[in-house]
Amino acid sequence: MAPIGVDDTLPDGQLGWFDADDKLQQVSIHGLAAGKKVVIFGVPGAFTPTCSNQHVPGFVNQAEQLKAKGVDEILLVSVNDPFVMKAWAKTYPENKHVKFLADGLGTYTKELGLELDLSEKGLGIRSRRFALLADNLKVTVANIEEGGQFTISGAEEILKAL
Amino acid sequence: MASALVRRARGSAAAAPALWAAARGVASVGSDIVSSAPCVSLQKARSWDEGVATKFSTTPLKDIFHGKKVVIFGLPGAYTGVCSQAHVPSYKNNIDKLKEKGIDSVICVSINDPYVLNGWAEKLQAKDAIEFYGDFDGSFHKNLDLEIDLSAALLGHRSHRWSAFVDNGKIKVLNVEKAPSEFKVSGAEVILDQI
Numbered sequence: 379m380a381p382i383g384v385d386d387t388l389p390d391g392q393l394g395w396f397d398a399d400d401k402l403q404q405v406s407i408h409g410l411a412a413g414k415k416v417v418i419f420g421v422p423g424a425f426t427p428t429c430s431n432q433h434v435p436g437f438v439n440q441a442e443q444l445k446a447k448g449v450d451e452i453l454l455v456s457v458n459d460p461f462v463m464k465a466w467a468k469t470y471p472e473n474k475h476v477k478f479l480a481d482g483l484g485t486y487t488k489e490l491g492l493e494l495d496l497s498e499k500g501l502g503i504r505s506r507r508f509a510l511l512a513d514n515l516k517v518t519v520a521n522i523e524e525g526g527q528f529t530i531s532g533a534e535e536i537l538k539a540l
Numbered sequence: 541m542a543s544a545l546v547r548r549a550r551g552s553a554a555a556a557p558a559l560w561a562a563a564r565g566v567a568s569v570g571s572d573i574v575s576s577a578p579c580v581s582l583q584k585a586r587s588w589d590e591g592v593a594t595k596f597s598t599t600p601l602k603d604i605f606h607g608k609k610v611v612i613f614g615l616p617g618a619y620t621g622v623c624s625q626a627h628v629p630s631y632k633n634n635i636d637k638l639k640e641k642g643i644d645s646v647i648c649v650s651i652n653d654p655y656v657l658n659g660w661a662e663k664l665q666a667k668d669a670i671e672f673y674g675d676f677d678g679s680f681h682k683n684l685d686l687e688i689d690l691s692a693a694l695l696g697h698r699s700h701r702w703s704a705f706v707d708n709g710k711i712k713v714l715n716v717e718k719a720p721s722e723f724k725v726s727g728a729e730v731i732l733d734q735i
Binding site: 394402404423424425426427458459460461462464465466480482483497498499500501502 | 583587588589591596598617618619620652653654655656658659660663674676677691694695696
């Protein structure tokens, strides 16, 4: 699948999520994003440095600013199981708005055309690093990194676009 | 399949099925764990920086098992309930007794990447007692026929909950739970009596 881009429709998908009451749920992307402004950002792996120390904190810390600019949901997607995502989310006790969603089998990442083979590093098929802005399921911003760097996929770039 | 698991759990296997199973690369008492899973390596739990420093090197099975008395246990997933609250603590708390019985190393293996495993092992403060290895693509467990499809629990293909005593590569004891949520035969107390 070609990588998702501006003007594409956000595909639907089911992701795993431990909600605020610690119940395991399957949530649908369309259910969360239809009729709303959503930010979806993706990372190669929970508990890896750039993801943990730079990419996620950017969105956790700028969540209020994003909400003030009309963003309804901030969704983090990673090819990890929901238990790992829940444990990783707990390492950000200050997080109020970012939902840590599990794309355990990588199905949604493949729908987005954003898979990345990191088998050499012991990670298997994962997601590229990216950030998308979608308005009522229409992609208006698609910042997708080449390789593992962290240049355009942060919260600041999305804020600038809003 | 269910009856084969029950046989394994009782730690006894008739010679003919064991030979057949060994030829298929299936884990059973008497089979050689290294030749059951040829060309398979595991990934030692590590931080990303350690991965970079070691050029993401993997550990071949023979380095783990040859010339050593090893107790190895496998579980469905890091950060999940029984694994975190019962299975790992059972081995962490019995490490001295295992060492007294001449065990050289206690290994925990699961189908997780080595970074998640490292984060989990540090959280459980278990890295001093137990060596954690990731079977990130499931090839170790597939070769030993210890894999189970937990897609319904959103985990994908994972390991059964099991334990084994392996002496210089030969499986002497193998315990496999009937269901991954159970914790009856795969704990440290059980295997201490079997060594």
